[in-house]
Amino acid sequence: MNQSILATLTRQAALVCQLARTKHEDVALLAVSQQLDVSQQVLREDLERLKFCGLAEGGVDPQWHRSLQFNYEPGSSAVTVQQSLGLDRPLRLSREEATSLILLLQQLQSIPHNADAAAITGALEKLQHATKNYTGGFAGILGEEDESQVQASATIDEALTRQRAVKFTYRKPGSAAGTSRTVSVAYRFTHDLFWYLAGFDHDAQQPRIFRFDRIDDIAVSDVAIDPRAASIELNPQDPFSLNDAASVRVRIHQSLLWISRTEPVEILSQHDEQFYDATIRYHSMSWLVNFIVGHAGNIVALDPLVAQQVIEQAKAGLTHYVQQETR
Numbered sequence: 513m514n515q516s517i518l519a520t521l522t523r524q525a526a527l528v529c530q531l532a533r534t535k536h537e538d539v540a541l542l543a544v545s546q547q548l549d550v551s552q553q554v555l556r557e558d559l560e561r562l563k564f565c566g567l568a569e570g571g572v573d574p575q576w577h578r579s580l581q582f583n584y585e586p587g588s589s590a591v592t593v594q595q596s597l598g599l600d601r602p603l604r605l606s607r608e609e610a611t612s613l614i615l616l617l618q619q620l621q622s623i624p625h626n627a628d629a630a631a632i633t634g635a636l637e638k639l640q641h642a643t644k645n646y647t648g649g650f651a652g653i654l655g656e657e658d659e660s661q662v663q664a665s666a667t668i669d670e671a672l673t674r675q676r677a678v679k680f681t682y683r684k685p686g687s688a689a690g691t692s693r694t695v696s697v698a699y700r701f702t703h704d705l706f707w708y709l710a711g712f713d714h715d716a717q718q719p720r721i722f723r724f725d726r727i728d729d730i731a732v733s734d735v736a737i738d739p740r741a742a743s744i745e746l747n748p749q750d751p752f753s754l755n756d757a758a759s760v761r762v763r764i765h766q767s768l769l770w771i772s773r774t775e776p777v778e779i780l781s782q783h784d785e786q787f788y789d790a791t792i793r794y795h796s797m798s799w800l801v802n803f804i805v806g807h808a809g810n811i812v813a814l815d816p817l818v819a820q821q822v823i824e825q826a827k828a829g830l831t832h833y834v835q836q837e838t839r
Contacts (some may be wrong), residue, residue: 523550524558538769542779552778614639618702662706664730672730677714679731682722694733698742703751712741719744757793760800760818764790765810801825811815
């Protein structure tokens with residue numbers, strides 16, 4: 513058997529066994545990473561493939577024996593399908609099923625070094641073309657159940673047609689109050705199952721990225737699109753430029769391990785019964801400090817300078833809270 517295929521099967525088998533024992537994705541990834549000396553990023557891609565096959569969601573699928581079955585003979589170029597699960601028949605997808613499949617293909621497209629990226633792109637283009645008359649284009653892909661994001665997308669479409677910037681209120685994580693923004697839109701994209709808007713921020717006078725579910729009261733402004741929006745470049749594999757970001761060592765409580773799936777956090781090793789050593793990648797020190805403070809002791813900064821800023825920020829927040837309570 514091809515050594516690359518054998519290595520992949522070894523990693524995936526180890527993941528399935530570890531998941532059966534721990535029932536916790538992040539702990540399983542960490543254990544197999546140390547066992548096989550493989551990066552967690554590679555294992556996370558293996559995990560996504562296992563989930564797609566129904567073998568890794570919440571541990572081993574109890575119905576694993578009903579999965580697609582096939583036979584591969586060493587030295588042969590053919591695979592004999594023994595149980596097709598209906599994959600040999602034409603599929604007729606509902607609107608919701610088509611939308612889900614589009615989202616899945618977009619996620620697969622964002623994974624670097626796919627063996628057949630052209631096939632994924634081709635399938636995605638065909639699905640989008642076939643569904644555009646039924647799902648309302650971008651709005652349909654977002655999902656009908658989230659009316660606010662659908663409306664935001666429609667407003668952006670109108671702004672682009674009229675060559676105008678959009679204005680909206682943006683809520684940062686951990687902040688109850690939002691700030692008013694005027695933005696010339698350059699891109700809309702998905703990353704880790706969230707939709708984002710990238711554009712030129714007229715207030716900050718530089719490119720910015722905003723998450724759709726944190727945008728409120730979006731409207732077309734009277735401000736013309738800034739030509740600098742057209743020059744913004746976005747790397748779909750690394751839209752937040754985290755490969756070039758600074759990093760800091762921290763300790764994360766076991767109850768917060770899930771955060772590595774949605775934030776630029778990498779779990780390194782288990783420190784004790786409650787905490788894990790990890791790194792956080794960041795571009796802005798203020799973002800990093802707010803991020804740590806916002807998790808109320810579940811993240812501990814190991815860098816003395818960062819820790820001092822976290823303490824000062826927490827004290828300032830507590831002082832403000834006390835002043836509000838005594839009024």
